[in-house]
């Protein structure tokens with residue numbers, strides 16, 4: 001069957017896109033203001049966001065918005081992000097995906113195994129960030145041991161999450177062209193869907 005190349009394939013609905021971009025903007029804000037508070041070498045970032053006191057006051061609220069948006073994403077996607085046997089094979093052979101040799105790789109569904117791993121990693125790190133963030137927000141009512149733990153866990157989880165998101169932004173913009181339009185406008189072309197998420201494309205084409 002020939003591909004109708006100008007057909008628009010719905011990829012993300014409005015709710016998914018709104019939650020994703022809310023998470024993206026709040027994460028970038030919390031990450032950049034957090035880096036300003038974390039290291040004096042990065043304190044100059046505070047001036048970009050209104051000065052030290054403003055950054056100290058608003059950074060936790062950026063985290064709260066991020067947690068809420070990620071909570072919506074989690075409720076929408078957690079079921080679809082479960083890893084199956086094909087995903088485990090995909091992960092074992094993922095070095096081939098990285099060099100654009102997809103031979104032997106199982107066909108990806110709506111999300112490939114790398115995307116699923118990012119989802120679970122970001123969700124786990126967000127939980128750590130949120131819990132340790134609450135401790136640092138109200139240190140006066142927290143036990144000393146919890147405060148010491150939070151001082152280590154909060155920046156460590158943040159650095160892990162920032163590393164993951166740098167890879168994610170690269171994948172979602174430069175490495176996989178057209179994915180960005182899917183997240184901005186909600187649709188992709190059949191050729192893109194077939195080459196990046198063939199099992200998903202075949203499933204939705206059957207209906």
Ligand code: HEM
Nearest residue numbers: 020023024027111115118119122165169172179180182183
């Ligand atoms: C400016 C920053 C960001 C850009 C440019 C971006 C871009 C994208 C794009 C293009 C997609 C769609 C991929 C596809 O169709 O297969 C996507 C999906 C997704 N994004 Fe982002 N994103 C950003 C920030 C974030 C942040 C901060 C999170 C926080 C957890 C996040 C989590 C996700 C997840 C879980 C998905 C679904 C699975 C995946 O594609 O990895 N994104 N993003």
